[in-house]
Amino acid sequence: MVLTIDIGNTRIKGAVFEKNTVLEFFVFDKKDLEKKIEKILEKFEKVTDLVVASVGNVGKEAFLNFNNDVKVCFLSNEDHFPFKNNYATPKTLGIDRMVLASGATLQYPNQNRLVVDAGTCITYDFVDENDNYLGGAISPGLRLRYEALHNYTAKLPLLMFEEPKSYIGNSTPESMHSGVVNGFVYEIDGFIDQYRAHYSNFIIILTGGDALFLAKRLKNTIFANSNFLLESLNQTFQYKINND
Structure with missing residues (x-):
């Protein structure tokens, strides 16, 4: 075990x-x-x-x-992974992103894969069908967006996550919920659209603490698994002991 x-x-x-x-x-x-x-x-x-x-x-x-x-x-970025790391600064690539890329490579061979991890930050990690890790993006997650609105303005309150009643906020709290939550969803859909425009034979894996919330709202078809990182850890470890 x-x-x-x-x-x-x-x-x-x-x-x-x-x-x-x-x-x-x-x-x-x-x-x-x-x-x-x-x-x-x-x-x-x-x-x-x-x-x-x-x-x-x-x-x-x-x-x-x-x-x-x-x-x-x-696990560290010095370990052997099942993809070629083409990141320009490979030593700065977070181990969580490497493990997610590893799990995507092992679980979905011969496909272009985009892993979206929606946690404290949102990370996007892309591995092509030839198992080349090309990179991705990092942006603030839901909680950080709410905190930033409060911490860097004079009067906006610190709100907890709440699903907006409408895309048109008719109060300051509702406007904040609309901006944070809808902006969050539109950003992810926008990134996915960009990848889809350039790559075929494509799978999207959505994971992280906000994965199940997002899965119901994204217009793109995705595979949602909030525990994908833990599963990828196990698979990466099995790969490591079989290839060291």
């Missing part, structure tokens, strides 16, 4: 896999990391490997206590 851990900017997500079958998913705060992993390992005694991808401020030292119980694999 394999325990995969995704340390993001906001939360930690985990999953236990028996080969490619998910046994259970977990979500918890960074302050609970050690206790939560201890409980998971107690429940799933057959876990032999703990695979970590981190873009948050949690490093390898946080997992030292588990080295006696399981093999800890902390």
